[in-house]
Amino acid sequence: MQLNCLQENLSHGLGVVQRAVATRTTLPITQHVLMSTDGGRLKMSATNLEIAISTWVGAEIQEEGAITVPARLLTDFVNSLSKQTISVTTTSPGKGIELKGDRVDATINGADAAEFPPIPSVEDGIATRVDPKLIREAIHQVVLAAAVEDSRPVLTGVNVELEGTSLTLAAADGFRLAVHKAEVLDAVPEKLSMIVPARTLQEVERLIEGDEPIDILVTPQRSQILFRLKNVEIVSQLIQGTFPNYSQLVPQNHTTRVIVDLGELQRATRTASIFAKDGSGIIRIQMSPGTNGAGTVTISSRAEELGDNTGEIEAEVEGEEGKIAFNSRYLSDVLAVLGKDKVAMEMTTSSSPGVIKPVDSDNYIHVVMPMFVQWGE
């Protein structure tokens, strides 16, 4: 293999595949990046056997070929260079590469491309396309609710449901549930439900750029999913198992509903979090109706022996007075992904799930389990 490639292109490509490089493994080759010539471009791939990322960058190909080299070493080397054209040549076949640039010359030992684990190819299966902005927003609003711990693997994933042109993403970690509904561009022939690792979707979110629709392909055995982005392909194993039926967790009615300015609520939450940090993270929210639909929302927290804080924001309050306490992290997490000016909070009792969603939009709902506190009075 012999080619010339701009330092920026190499660096960009390595940055794209980097998160799929295995960090700790006894199969050292998964810490390599596979470089190969493909259709007049340089293709770079990495896989930790759960997720595989491939990307194509512009290069001037002089001789076709393929090789694998340690990803970390190559990335560190390339990133240390200034912008320039770098020539990449395999040394003796399967041994490594020589990189030559402007007064710089390096060799990196590698391994034969044939030893690299095959990147799963998803050729046929159920296919659709989706608008990049829509899927990005959907992922952004849902992955935060996926479980981080592995004690129940299905909860570390996002349940992705396709039916006709409707796409529903849902994640729940036992304390909160996030559901986002969007549309895909091509109707799927049959209803499809699968659990995609949250980590995979985070990579998709990270790598989306431009306005071109994204191809999604699921293997007929429902074991793998492919996301084809501009110049990037992400293939991931799906999590096997059954996602809990979450529809019953979404409260069907409420006795108190408030509408507040998102920015103000975020600020008050941030302030309350300072005190909440020392008091099991509890933020208390009191919703008080006033006259003509006007009212106030009081946000308070206290730290035993340290002090307390109370903030008040103006709100439209419908229904009865309501009191509910949330973990400060769960509250700030959801507020951070809402992105609309106005937010609605709905509740019934202080021990029933609270709902947070954007006003004037039905495509997102976030359910948070409250914290049990003594309200006094």
Next chain:
Amino acid sequence: MVTMDADENRFVALVDLDAFYASVETLEDSTLVGKPLLIGGSPTSRGVVAAASYEARKYGCHSAMPMSRAVKLCPIAVILSPRFSLYHEYSQKVMALLRRESYLVQQMSIDEAYVDLTSMAKTWDEAEGLAHRMQGRIRLDLGLPASVGLASNKLVAKVACETGKPEGFVVVRDGQESAFLDGLMVRALPGIGPQSAQKLRNSGFATLGQIACASLHTMMNILGPYGAVIQRRARGEDPSPVTTDHETKSVSAEETFAEDVSDGQSLAAEIERLSKRVAESLSNHGLVARTITLKLRNTEFLTITRSSSRDRSTADVEAIVADALHLLGVNWVDGDPVRLIGVGASNLRLVHATGQLTMDI
């Protein structure tokens, strides 16, 4: 709890991590590769070996042996204090990996779990492929060596796994059980301990095959009613299902003293320390306990456990300390030397002590 029907043809794998503590230490510190490792208490006090690497086992060292003896057998061994939280972390990763392969995983200990592959595979070839992949994934993703036994029930899977250690992969297909078991020595069967083995040997039984084809009458003469159970097991019969049971039944912490302790103040201090660990573990799991248990072992290895139940469940350190101290006051004669002390909590209920309510999923 999830179980599979016991009457259909089953594929059950036992996954057992080889020299688990030692393997983890080697992963964490590559300079230990290939060296005999002994993990456990100090040889100068009364520590015992919690784990020995295969290299150390060649010298005759094994777990539960006093460290002082193990060091005499293998003076060049590297001695490490156990890092249980680290092993626990690795163990959780392994279990999570197994649960990605099958929803029916029964964890037996920190390094051992049964995985039911019945619903994942239709044929033995498929089951073998899945089991092989699990072993490979544990090796590749986590860097840990594991042995796997695959059979149509838990018992045979367990024996198969043991015969292959380390890094073994032993499959005993349906119908091959007697061919596999018959030639094995009686001690290879789980359930036959040193005493039963001695009785069997005295009666001329050396192999499992001999037990399998003996008359029931003979077996019961040798081992009592248990003889019938042993015979069924020696024939490779085990209907017990793989069950998932996430329920924590009790939480406890205990300490073996390096030197016997006979003053009340030191015991109280130890109770406080152990209670703190118990309380922490309870609140980490969002549990509260109604029953607090104190365990005491004296120099004659006589162990007593005494419990007291409360009106209201708790996860509070002070409440646990108070109960345990009360139990100490009632059950310990002042000045009596104590070798081991433990505090436990049982009768558990899930509440999420932090006050965080959970979803019903």
